[in-house]
Amino acid sequence: MSTMLVKKLPIYLQEQIDQDLHDPIALQYVRSDHEDLPDPQALRDPIGDEAKSKSKLIIHRYPDRVLFLPTDHCAVYCRFCFRKDRVGQGGAVADDKDIDEALAYLRENENIWEVIFSGGDPLILSPRRLENLIEKINTIPHISVIRFHTRLPVVDPKRVTPELVKALTSSKATYLAVHVNHPDELTDDAVTALKSLHQAGINLISQTVLLKGINNNAKILEKLFRNLVAHNVKPYYLHHPDLVHGTAHFRVEMEEGMSLMKELRGKISGLCWPTYVLDIPGGYGKVPINDSYVRRLNADKWHVEDIHGCHHIYPPPHKKDKVHE
Ligand SMILES: *Cc1c(COP(=O)(O)O)cnc(C)c1O
Numbered sequence: 001m002s003t004m005l006v007k008k009l010p011i012y013l014q015e016q017i018d019q020d021l022h023d024p025i026a027l028q029y030v031r032s033d034h035e036d037l038p039d040p041q042a043l044r045d046p047i048g049d050e051a052k053s054k055s056k057l058i059i060h061r062y063p064d065r066v067l068f069l070p071t072d073h074c075a076v077y078c079r080f081c082f083r084k085d086r087v088g089q090g091g092a093v094a095d096d097k098d099i100d101e102a103l104a105y106l107r108e109n110e111n112i113w114e115v116i117f118s119g120g121d122p123l124i125l126s127p128r129r130l131e132n133l134i135e136k137i138n139t140i141p142h143i144s145v146i147r148f149h150t151r152l153p154v155v156d157p158k159r160v161t162p163e164l165v166k167a168l169t170s171s172k173a174t175y176l177a178v179h180v181n182h183p184d185e186l187t188d189d190a191v192t193a194l195k196s197l198h199q200a201g202i203n204l205i206s207q208t209v210l211l212k213g214i215n216n217n218a219k220i221l222e223k224l225f226r227n228l229v230a231h232n233v234k235p236y237y238l239h240h241p242d243l244v245h246g247t248a249h250f251r252v253e254m255e256e257g258m259s260l261m262k263e264l265r266g267k268i269s270g271l272c273w274p275t276y277v278l279d280i281p282g283g284y285g286k287v288p289i290n291d292s293y294v295r296r297l298n299a300d301k302w303h304v305e306d307i308h309g310c311h312h313i314y315p316p317p318h319k320k321d322k323v324h325e
């Protein structure tokens, strides 16, 4: 393990990790030798971000909503990160010119109903910058919803200050998706941070990545989803892990994910149930992993239908990842 990587983490996480390097929190951040093993399934641009970029900071894949990426930095560096090639590299926070270009894109495209701030972690921007951005979005009439995707409330909860919370509130409906993978991440401090967001009128949802050795277990997922709902967070997505280079040791078979979901269905309140989703490689979008979209072909190949009714083989054969039927 590399102590250097642990040192780059917020003190809050370092303190948790110091106690046990193999606990489910440490495993998400500490480099593993498994990362160097050959990974034939890995793709360079696992979810096809590159294919759909319109302005430097905008990814417009679905008609009614865009991703807005104002920074490529995070408070942490997760070893399984699906934007591994992008996060933490190059300029930290976008400059004014790029932000203005992205805002112009939002203004000009009246079919954009929702703006999703992601990154990187948008909450590492200063409250003043966030407030400016949101004030500008508030003036765009066709935008009804602002959503933030962030890991900050669970990786550095003290950074969720009253100033930051205030900066996030808007006259538009506001949602915040907290990325959380294990019930141990919901410490008292994390719960306090979530509470302050909730009390400010921000709707809380969660996303979780299904990770081998961390949460591929019905009891752990049950505890995580129950704790989230009990703290006013609606579990939104459980992501099948993306085919990111060097993350094969975290990868769970789709079959296993499906049976975990089935096991939970009988046990927990529907409120606690996220949608288990696959981001189809190549930029074809996310689909729920269920019988309507996903069909097993053989021991290690699946047939996936995207939102346009096009068919794909998963994991994609290298070079050719689309089959026409
Ligand atoms: C995931 C994603 C979204 C948001 O999708 P939802 O299903 O609405 O959560 C939007 N744009 C892109 C490019 C995405 O990858």
Ligand code: SF4
Pocket (backbone or CB within 6 Å): 073, 074, 075, 076, 077, 078, 080, 081, 082, 083, 084, 087, 119, 120, 121, 151, 179
């Ligand atoms: S917080 Fe999200 S974007 Fe940032 S390193 Fe972790 S997984 Fe990647």
